[in-house]
Amino acid sequence: MNFRRLINRLFVACFLVTLVSGVLLLSPKSSAANNASLVFRVTIPEACSLSAGTTHNASVIPRQTTTIGTSYITAMCNDASGFAIYAVGSSGDNIGDNYLRSTTSANYIATGAAASPTNSQWNFRINNNSAVSGNYTPTIVTGFDSAHVIPSTYTKVAYRNSLTDQTIGMNFTATYTVYTSGTQAPETYAGKVSYFLVHPHTLTTNPATYTADTIPVNSWTY
Numbered sequence: 001m002n003f004r005r006l007i008n009r010l011f012v013a014c015f016l017v018t019l020v021s022g023v024l025l026l027s028p029k030s031s032a033a034n035n036a037s038l039v040f041r042v043t044i045p046e047a048c049s050l051s052a053g054t055t056h057n058a059s060v061i062p063r064q065t066t067t068i069g070t071s072y073i074t075a076m077c078n079d080a081s082g083f084a085i086y087a088v089g090s091s092g093d094n095i096g097d098n099y100l101r102s103t104t105s106a107n108y109i110a111t112g113a114a115a116s117p118t119n120s121q122w123n124f125r126i127n128n129n130s131a132v133s134g135n136y137t138p139t140i141v142t143g144f145d146s147a148h149v150i151p152s153t154y155t156k157v158a159y160r161n162s163l164t165d166q167t168i169g170m171n172f173t174a175t176y177t178v179y180t181s182g183t184q185a186p187e188t189y190a191g192k193v194s195y196f197l198v199h200p201h202t203l204t205t206n207p208a209t210y211t212a213d214t215i216p217v218n219s220w221t222y
Contacts, residue, residue: 046078047166048079049197050075052073052074054069056069056071060178062184067177071173074170076166076170077170081202085138085157085195087150087155087195090194098110098151100190102185107184109122109184118181121179124150125146136165137160137170138170141157150191150193158170
């Protein structure tokens, strides 16, 4: 093989290598897809709770107004539209019964809120519990922040138009008092008040369908 032929072959080989390289460089690039996306959705339900449950006992003196006891009630609710607390007499576990009834006879003490009573009566009042640090203050319905009859139907007594946390919540008190006349039979009388939390605070549906947290007001004698 002569030298000129070798040069020609080398030239042809270099040309082919250059041509192939150019074609490869100009070819569309491709890659395998190894990525995936996941979509996460988290639903936070409305969660509300009402806690209490104190039984009060007291011995009373005729013709005097006596405090039976004070219930400390906590409500928590994450509903941005707030919630409301309803109260109703439920003596003997009968919704609407707002009497204190003798445990041994048919005698009873009716509910009443007379400033200077002559007949036996019992009542309650609702107040903000300002002793709780960071308390979510309730709005007390007009009239219930002073002596008020025990409702015989579901009646709104306090509410908030916004949410609370799930640690401190809205705290309020319910204080019960009784006055007994000189002719009231000396027996043990028992009564009960049930509290219901409904949300939002504008709800007008009968809260009977909601779970109650019941506070007995039980067993005192004179």
